[in-house]
Amino acid sequence: MINHGVRPIMRIPPSGRVAERIGRAARHRLGGYEWVDAFRRTTGDVVLCWDEYTGVPAVLREHHKPGRHKPVITGVVWLADEVDRVTALFARHALPKAAGVWASSGAMISRLERDWGVRKAHHVPLGIDVDFFAPRPKTEERxxxxxxxxxxxxxxxxxxxxxxxxxxxxxxxxxxxxxxxxxxxxxxxxxxxxxxxxxxxxxxxxxxxxxxxxxxxxxxxxxxxxxxxxxxxxxxxxxxxxxxxxxxxxxxxxxxxxxxxxxxxxxxxxxxxxxxxxxxxxxxxxxxxxxxxxxxxxxxxx
Missing domain, CATH: 3.40.50.2000 (Glycogen Phosphorylase B;)
Known part of the structure; x- marks a missing residue:
């Protein structure tokens, strides 16, 4: 992203036995989302999340804190397929408030807009590290x-x-x-x-x-x-x-x-x-x- 005008700041997830226990309990009871990670203090101007499990809590945090909130852009992976009632409830409340929603599956775009209240969903194709995954001669037959x-x-x-x-x-x-x-x-x-x-x-x-x-x-x-x-x-x-x-x-x-x-x-x-x-x-x-x-x-x- 640095090559394209954005300076990323990576946030390290909380560690320690207490944080892990609280996070696990919150995920189990509240739709599988990463609540503990999302409600930690953030730096930067925009919050970018890989999927809905961090993105939905991040949107809710920003829109319910006092003062100016940061825009949140989140990927979505699972919502177009089966999700439970609690997961869906939080997603429907949060996603219309996101500054941007994207998915790697083009088939999800219309569903995010039609079923989840997303104003405009974006198709962002998945990328792979072409240096790490490089061609090699195969070593086995069949x-x-x-x-x-x-x-x-x-x-x-x-x-x-x-x-x-x-x-x-x-x-x-x-x-x-x-x-x-x-x-x-x-x-x-x-x-x-x-x-x-x-x-x-x-x-x-x-x-x-x-x-x-x-x-x-x-x-x-x-x-x-x-x-x-x-x-x-x-x-x-x-x-x-x-x-x-x-x-x-x-x-x-x-x-x-x-x-x-x-x-x-x-x-x-x-x-x-x-x-x-x-x-x-x-x-x-x-x-x-x-x-x-x-x-x-x-x-x-x-």
Whole structure:
């Protein structure tokens, strides 16, 4: 952001046993939001939050404190899918007061305006560190890789699809309960990067959603020069060009998912060309530098 006219000041979350206990209790009882962090003193002219769990409390804090309040710009990730009553109550009260609301899933924009009272929502594509996630020659044949922990992941569908492909192996980096033969747990970011480097293809299976579940993994894999297989969920398909940077299948269709994976593990030339095209697309449209520029533009427009 410094390159684009904004000087960020990063706020360190509160630490210590007491703060952690209070924060945990507040999250549990009050919609999952980070209340303790949000109500600490802030510096700077504008408050920028990554998602609604810090953004909603920040908006409420600024609009209920005496004197001049700071504008709050917040990302939103989960609200277009299922949220509980308390979470929704606070969001509907706060989001219309935000100076800006943005989402990485283009499918969420109309819903934020229609259902949550947002005056004008902005689509800000997610960015990935293209230096950290860089292309490497694959080191294993017929290895399918996936990752992810959110509630919309459907790892079992991917397991069932790969089981139909003799000689093809599957590794999934996740904390979700899946058969131990496929699970890779406790991996740090560098180990996740190495997992992509070993893969022939990175495949994702999710249940229907509009917040683009699987987006981070998709872009990390593309930046790593790997072809991706993704479901046709709205938002996620904004990032992948079918038959060019990856393959898209109907969400929940195990036969179609298996066929897409089979095409790529059986055709190294096609997989490598898609991987190169995926890398070019991320460099051109979805780097962290580009996302920082887009967020800086929102801040400077206030």
């Amino acid at each position: 290895l399918v890789v996936s990752a992810g922990n959110d509630r919309h992941r459907d790892h079992q569908l991917l397991i069932d699809a790969v089981r139909r492909l003799p000689g093809t192996r599957l590794e999934i980096a996740t904390r979700l309960p899946i058969p131990a033969e496929h699970a890779r747990t406790g991996l740090n970011e560098g180990q996740i990067r190495d997992l992509y480097g070993r893969a022939s293809v990175v495949a994702i299976a999710t249940r229907p959603n509009v917040h683009a579940s699987g987006l981070t993994v998709t872009l990390e894999a593309m930046a790593s020069g790997r072809p991706v297989v993704i479901p046709d969920t709205p938002g996620l398909t904004d990032y992948v060009e079918n038959e060019h940077t990856g393959l898209v299948y109907p969400v929940g269709d195990v036969d179609a998912l298996a066929k897409c994976v089979q095409r790529l593990v059986n055709d190294d030339a096609m997989a490598e060309e898609m991987g190169r095209a995926a890398r070019r697309k991320v460099e051109r449209e979805f780097s962290t530098e580009l996302q920082a520029a887009r967020l800086a533009e929102l801040i400077l427009a206030i």
